Amino acid sequence: MALPALVAFGMPPVMANAVSRVALVPGAVASAWVYRRELAPVGATSTKALTVTSMTGSGVGAGLVLVLPAASFDVAAPWLLAFATVTLAFGRHLSKAVGSTLGRSVGMSPRAVLIAQFFLAVYGGYFGGAVGILMVALWGIGLGLDAAVSNPMRVTQLAATFLSASLLFLIASDALSAPLILTTMLVGAVAGGFAGAHLARRLPAWLLRAALLATALITTVLYFLHS
16 A cells, blocks of 8 residues: 555655565564464465565565566556455355365465465565465465465565565665655554554454455555556
């Protein structure tokens, strides 16, 4: 939500990309800290391997920002978000239907999960829009994970993805050229990340799923309006 808002206020897309990513790191880390005891594994994939993959892929994606135009992702982003929204809404049902048809449960192998996570992290490092929603969508359709159950891992992997990209953006981009906006967003992100994680822990699973889906839908609409 931060990226389209900054672009709407006239900030260049690449700069808005860097500023929003750097600003969201403290909030993501604060949320991950709140959820640290509630992490549910993503299938048979270890949390350490998933986190290392997220940071590696994000670093690659952030590096691409420096050498590739942002226009390509500007075109693709709304459709990726629309796909993620539909998958988030129906992924678990589709996974169960496919498993019922095949006569066995659907489940990605750890290698497949890590490969998919790497490419999602590259996307997250380069563009970042709703990458957490894409993660939940992937885990839902590939492993049948409930969005509420996988939310703590989503937050943790977002923190890893944003942190890796932000380190490069701080060194090689003009993210620090808008100190007032960056500071304001940093304060809001920390407060929102900490309070939001505590609130999400107290929400019923169905309401948390609905909130994630509503966020995905609103973000998708905003990107289509901007594109």
